Amino acid sequence: MNRLLWSAAFLLLALVMLLSLVIGQVWLPPAALLDGLFAPDPNLAGLILVELRLPRMVLGLMVGAALGLSGAVLQGLLRNPLAEPGLLGVSAGAALGAVIAIYFGLAMLYPLATPILGIVGALLAGLLTFTIGRGGTLTLILAGAAVSGLAAAGLSLALNLAPSPYAAYEITSWLLGSLSERSWAQVLLAAPFILAGLACLVATMRALDALTLGEAQAASLGIDVDRTRLLALLGTALAVGAATSVTGAVGFIGLVAPHLVRPFVGHQPSRVLLPSALFGAILLMSADIATRIIPTTQELKLGVLTSLAGTPFFFWLVLRLKRTAP
């Protein structure tokens, strides 16, 4: 990606970040927000900005980057344009962990129980995928599918046996994915995991380039393919697992972001990574802003919106593959 495109992307990101601070359920003029921020004593505008919109923006930034980067790494690792972060069973594991916290009422006693159990679930799911599927790329995908299936079964069981309709409603509504009403405590809990995960994912960069030649040639070029698989899985478990633990399931960002940037960087896998993180963040925050603007009686959930907007893209991708495939 050349300098002009990079600057345009960063400008777009800055714009989205600013909008996500200015736009909310309550309209406050930017001047009032600024005044509130610098006012010496606590006031409503300042509280809304610092305690509601700022954590939401930071969370959107991190989660979007995690999804975009993980999607780009997995597509590069598996050399499959349809790979996405949920493929390794990590997101489903995170969702199951979080739902267990809601199901047993732990979330009521201790608000951080949901994300903590979510992260535990993601790491356990990642460990299970790795233990079963290690040693091959195809086995890793299959193990991921099996772990996803297991976690989905657990989720269905929780819904089935939910102690009250209210609990079932709470579980489904959490599963739909949202950034709203997340506290700084939740953001700060997830942040170290997400950052560590992003670091693991970025470390696969050079190996992904070599994998363009297939696994045998990559190995002959000194790439440790096993280690690359481990880094991608661990990075996804940490980053996407922690992200899902706080926000619930947000689909399609990890699938779409790499496709948006790929033509601009000459399809070289390593060059897709950072722009994908950037566009993941832009897409996620734009979608989150849209949920606040679109007037609905109930909160429009972020995960619902990304699916609604992402599915047509998926259709387009399939049609394009059909056209370009030999």
Added chain:
Amino acid sequence: MTRLSAQSLTVRRGGRAIVDGVSITAESGQFIALLGPNGAGKSTLLTCLAGLAPPDEGRIMLDGEPLFRVGRRALARRRAFLPQSPRAEWPISVERLVALGLTPQLPAFGGLPADMLARVATVLADADLTARRDQPATTLSGGELARAMLARALVGEPDMLLADEPLAGLDPRHALDGIMRLRGLADSGTLVIASLHDLTLAARYASHVAVMRAGQLVAFGETAATLTADLLRAVFDVEACVGGAGTATAVVDFVARIRE
């Protein structure tokens, strides 16, 4: 000076010995054509000798050091490996594809240094692909891709090259170009081991032939002395005629075996 030596290599898959007690010593300056019918174990032997898959039994030494103790990156700088019908998985440009051969030499971050770009340009010209430099590698024809992959393997100037059917799918001119380059590499001190199915080209340009059948190495030696009609008859089960093996005008021809 490079010396690759294997002692009684055995590789088993599903209880069957794919490579069965193969011992071979190869040195720089040799161009060894690895011959044998389909399923003889050529690819598996090459993968083993390249240090990419450990054998179940036996050992491989590179310059007196166990091959599997040479560091991954250090080995990658010395040895190039080209698997059978390699593919480009993303539509990256041909130039970038070839530059991937420099992965072990590359600094941890940043792009290609200028001297490496020059080397990429040289091998592209050698492979007759300069005009295709900016074209997506996935749009190359099979033969062009094979040439690009050979260029990819040679761009790092390896001490030894192990290639699995590098000439498959090449038209006569480019097959000749390719095998003459392999011979040229060997003459300039590289150790080249390549599995081939074109027996005439092997008879003309290989300095040595190694012939496998059913996992075993049945013959290994200088082309002129080793590549005989009797050997081909025994290994490939065809009536063969070999003329002038080891010379630039050698011809190998064969017809179906006459049975009573």
